[in-house]
Amino acid sequence: MKNPFLLPLLTVGLLSSSAFAAGKLDAVSAARQIDSILAKDWAANNLKGNPAADDNTFVRRIYLDIIGRIPTTREAEEFLSSKDAGKRAKLIDKLLASEAYVQHFFNYWADVLRVTSNGNQTGAITGAAYATFVKESLRQNKPYDQFVRDMVAAQGKAWDNGAIGYYMRDRGMPLDNMANTVRVFLGTRIECAQCHNHPFDKWSQMQFYKMAAFTYGVQTLDYTGGTMGDVSDLLREKENMIRASIKEPQRPQRPKTNGKMSKEERTKLEQTYQREQKAYEEQMKVVNQKRNEAREKFRREQRGYQEAMTDVRNTMRYTSVSSRDRLPTLPHDYQYTDAKPRSSVEPGTMMGHECITQPGETPLQAYARWMTSPENPRFTTVIANRLWKRVFGLALIEPLDELMDTTVPMIPEMEKHIEKLVVDMNYDMKAVLRVLYNTKAYQAQVTREEHAPGNVYHFTGPLLRRMSAEQMWDSFVTLINPSPDMINQANREVMEQRILQAKKIADSVESLSAEEAFAGLKKAADIYSKNRERTDVQQKLYAEARVAAKEARDAADAMPEGPAKVAAVQKADELRKKSDSIRSEVNRIQNEGRRVTYAEVITTGQKKLFEKVTGKPYQTVALNTKGGSAEAPAMMSGGGDMMMMSNGTRTEKIIIPGYDRKELSKEERQAVADKARAAYAEEAEFFGIPEKERKSYINTREQISRSTLRAAELESPAPRGHYLREFGQSDRETIENANNDASVPQALAMMNGSLLPQITSRYSQLMLTVNKAPYPDDKVDAAYMTILSRKPGANEKAVWLKAQDSGLTSMEDLVFSLLNTQQFIFIQ
């Protein structure tokens, strides 16, 4: 087994020698070890393992478990018809290697990490970057400990490091963030200890604060440095200059006396001094007053600058995480004797070894290293249980995030074994999952009896589980879309662009010197400084026009029918139009400052950035006539239309390589379209679509692939009211908040929602499969295969035959009924 070429790698990566190091080749034998530990446990408890699951059950389950959806009929049949003895292991490998595995696992981590891709505490930009980071980490199969370190030690800008979302998610709540960290990664609940010693566990409030001290310096507040920081300095400098320009009077000198002076002389000197001092103080009072007035005046004048600067800063809101020296202080009512209230607390670990910062690493990195060390036992316990639970539906320790010193795993030997497996495999989540999916225990039938919470389960097979919200949604997508995993690139680009455009603005602003930025801000400030006055005028006009319009309308309504009324109504409408136009004018005035900021600061910066990136001078090639600010984030784009501002500024769109999606050439666009079409054509071929229908098939398919996206490709969480939410998707507000309970809105959605018509439309995967089958019996088989990955039993056929007597004759009837069975949404 020992491969000499592997040895150097082993010494780098692994401390303990291991048979697993060679990777997946050993997954099957590693699975046998687990099976033999279970067999021993069953024997000791007089239990038998569940019978093996048949291939039909297995194929549906493994697709749902690894890639989060039911198989298409094509996929199921390919597996079922294979005679390969190792086909299960091969399918596991294939599925684990797919992009759909990433999507399905993302749904899980998004729930654990509360990933909100579009807004909430993280903001839309960092939110998108955070979601992308999690997906990319899973795509690379980043070792779990590295994944966690990346988040816990995250610093920088959203576009450079999406992992900062981990801190931004709890923006402004560093103590809560620590409680969440300890719960998610160390499986320990300490949130109670934030306010007092933990009532049910050993943790003290002091321990909580010591832990919090590690990350208390992490800054999630608005970005302040760079060009805009320099502009602030400039303004401050000006303010100081104005202050200095008002000269102070000379301070009188205290008289020097010597022993030779007479008493009279001394008194006289003293009196003169007192007089001068008094005069000085009077003058100083005036000076100070003048200085204050000058400062107030300056600041009033500066308000326009502040507005414009806020416009710029708003585009970079919640996109930066940095750290500074800052320690938490105990609350004012700290009640224990080990420290005084309000005293500051130094970092200290709550369990395991000490955390010592090594040369070359930041304290935050040291803390991340401590947290993810194999010597920090709970770190491994938690992930081992998460993976086990993913596979079997129940963890060896329940709940897996409420560990205590007295916690006993259901099968202690197994717990030890899995933890060692995780460490030996270097926290390679995919490798561990591969081993678990290859166990006989996983590949057995689900346990018939319900597992009662609080009881010990011996894992004689997986538990019967309801599909998660995402599994349900993605299975519906599968019934509709013949290639459900095909990626809709255009959709992905939307999220990429959201991040990239923020980076573009930030880098553009940073390309400007403080003076250049200041010059642009001045133009916007000039507009802002007139805002109040201009708006006040319009506001007054608007109020009058509104009243006039309303009175005219009321009067017109009260008139009897006739030509006079018609005229009055017309008059009222005109007055209404007049008031509307004043209203538009108010909006225009209010948006102008922002537009000018964008045109004079950000666009100017973009030109410089363009030159920096391309090394070529920027020339105004053509003014974009279609929405010059389309690329600006929503908060910047006041209206969208290109327009001339009152100061003559125009907006224009500047394309910068590396920041803007490269416009594809006609040929390239064609190539992309051809590729998709070739895939659709292949489907059409498979399903036997006649030549003359091909065009309509491809058109419909294009539309399907645009409109039926898998859960992980949508915003996280989906908006309220989306099927995903009705099915119980987590709102991402608290850790693991997904909900698998039955609910009335869910039943209503299943019976009456808009999904069924899509599933039974002509070119859905389901109907293509059904229509391909030649005879009525085959069609029923096809429907069963597509929905449940198995053929109907004799009983079921009989029930369907009988139902036909009661008027249910179409396949649509059968499909509706099957989708509304519980076996559809439970994973056997």
Place this chain on the structure above:
Amino acid sequence: MNQELATKLVRSGEITRRDFAAKTASSLLGVGLLGSSLTSRSFAAFEGSSKLKQAATAKNVIYLYMSGGQSHMDTWDPKEGVETAGPTKPIKTSADGVRISEYLPLTAQQMHHATVINSLTSTQGAHEQGNYMMHTSYELRGTIRHPAMGAWLNVFQGGGNSTLPNFVFIGNDSRHPGAGFFPAAQAPLFVSNPENGLKNIKNGSPEEKFQARMKLADELDKDFRTTYPHRNVKAYADMYDDAMAMMKSEDLKAFDLSEEPGELRAAYGREAFGQGCLLARRLVERGVRFVEVSLGGWDTHNANFVAVPERCDTLDKGLATLVSDLHNRGLLEDTLIVLTSEFGRTPDINQNAGRDHYPKAFSAVTFGGGVKGGYTYGKTDKEGREVVENKVKIQDFNASIAYALGLPLDQVIYSPSKRPFTIADKGQPITDLFA
């Protein structure tokens, strides 16, 4: 029929509730077992909770939430003769001594039913945090979600006489704490457009066919259900029964606003808010106990004196008609209308002719449900900057709503994470609001 259906409807949430109760019980047990080893102060957190109890003055609450931060200066607490007043003028109302803004002329005619609170004060100056505190009495935290009042009501008192969910939210505001740490079954039913009614409530097929299809599904699933007699599997069967019962429920008529006379519908205002108020009345009539209607657009950083009168137009029609309609139907006595917002807006007018966030002093109004009529509680100074009389914290305000509903303010409920909470976080009800 109603009662039976109501029982069925809550059943779908039974499992989670049972689990929840078990968990709560075990945590209470934990306290008992560990009691002697605890320091006394660890659990002294609730000694400040109000023990005040009374017979409920209101059965139902219609909660009108002005999302974005309503300018108290231009609505319920207008000023005169000071720069901070801006162009807004106070007008007389149907109640002696109560003056409100000129932008609310219809509501002014209903103020004899109202108690205005002009002394609210919050510690939260950002929308998310302010909204959260107003709805839950607690600070927004990263480790837990606290329940909104409707969810507390569900837990303490259960449903009304309706097949409909007991807690309904009408509007598009995406911010709402919902059930908080209570089971999802306690969350409000979200209705985003009052004119569209409930989602997915009608099946497109003829009734007979629909029934035959459901029967077929049931028969095809028999083996599965027999093989796996699990609670969650059973819950699904029940849930389908409940959903089908709901589809046939008479109470669904509440959502058919076309039953109302055109004049009345117009009086409420054709905007979603006005129709939402009308729907709220129809729901309350059918025993729904907590209805929230939200109206956005109050975040008037810019051109405040253009935006606020426009918002007020919509508000005025909906609110004034709701009060008079409830009164005419004899429902106002039992129904507490509450109107509030996350914070007020700065007395100082900014350079964009707008007003910014101002949690320090702002207003709320209550109508009916046992509150005094034509009464003002609390006061700000003449510029609207500071509360100078009878300061009301958010917790006190929420405690007053709970008090009106007869909810136990001092009862400690444990979250599934075993943390103790009370309904208004130790707020003291303002008994002076009540007649």
